[in-house]
Amino acid sequence: MSSVTDNSQKSHASFVTEQFGAQARAYLESAVHSAGEDLDIMEKTVGERPDAIALDMGCGGGHVTFRLAPHVSKIVAYDLSADMLQTVAGEAARRGLSNVVTKQGAAEGLPCPDSSFDVVATRFSAHHWRDVPAGLAQMYRAMKPGGTALFADAVAAEDPLIDTWLQTIEVLRDPSHVRDYKVSEWEAMAKAAGFTVVETKRQRIRLEFSSWIKRIRTPEVNAAAIRALQQQAPAEVARHFAFEADGSFMLDTAVVIATKN
Numbered sequence: 001m002s003s004v005t006d007n008s009q010k011s012h013a014s015f016v017t018e019q020f021g022a023q024a025r026a027y028l029e030s031a032v033h034s035a036g037e038d039l040d041i042m043e044k045t046v047g048e049r050p051d052a053i054a055l056d057m058g059c060g061g062g063h064v065t066f067r068l069a070p071h072v073s074k075i076v077a078y079d080l081s082a083d084m085l086q087t088v089a090g091e092a093a094r095r096g097l098s099n100v101v102t103k104q105g106a107a108e109g110l111p112c113p114d115s116s117f118d119v120v121a122t123r124f125s126a127h128h129w130r131d132v133p134a135g136l137a138q139m140y141r142a143m144k145p146g147g148t149a150l151f152a153d154a155v156a157a158e159d160p161l162i163d164t165w166l167q168t169i170e171v172l173r174d175p176s177h178v179r180d181y182k183v184s185e186w187e188a189m190a191k192a193a194g195f196t197v198v199e200t201k202r203q204r205i206r207l208e209f210s211s212w213i214k215r216i217r218t219p220e221v222n223a224a225a226i227r228a229l230q231q232q233a234p235a236e237v238a239r240h241f242a243f244e245a246d247g248s249f250m251l252d253t254a255v256v257i258a259t260k261n
Helices: 014-022 024-029 037-047 063-069 082-094 132-142 162-173 184-195 208-217 220-232 233-241
Strands: 049-057 073-080 101-105 117-123 142-152 196-207 248-260
Touching: 037 049, 037 063, 037 117, 037 142, 037 196, 037 248, 049 063, 063 073, 063 082, 063 117, 063 142, 063 233, 073 082, 073 117, 082 101, 117 132, 132 142, 132 184, 142 184, 162 220, 162 233, 184 248, 208 220, 233 248
Parallel strands: 049 073, 049 117, 073 101, 117 142
Antiparallel strands: 142 248, 196 248
């Protein structure tokens, strides 16, 4: 049985880089991350922008980068994990995407000048940020007026009961998890950063349990705890997540589309 590692002396940033760096290839190859309606929405929203410079904030396995790169002049893939960036750079080269540039750092400290980007995007990353408002403020600062912003992530339900259950299984699966925000919270944070929210598009995706926990190397004791919780879930929670016999379930996601006046 897998053991639980003592992380009490590690910073959250170190924990994130260790968790995800070792699994960079798994996130590149993950079916959940490499495809989806949200990626289709992001690509369609950006459209053909041959003169545009784009930012993929918290790029992870680089799937937003790979979708947008053929449509823009240049895209910066920005992430905390050097291993993730190495994987993205290698895959970009393999695909012949010569306009991909990688840069390392935290979302809250984006090292780019003001008004650098025509498009800023983030996907399945912000739920690991210590300070999402600060990260969004950096994206706003670095985006040109009239630019396009795309915020895609797993989202929590407005119902506190379902919200609590989601955060609990998320942190059991991956202790570097901070929070899946509600759509209302996303829209409020975007507006507080200065963005004008244009539209929010919601989706639901199925998470296959065994690959979901394998991808992040969830300890067996934590995986067992998630399964135990699922089996004890009240009817409202079980219905919302559509828990299956093997632990697979449905997750709410959303893409917030915004601009800068």
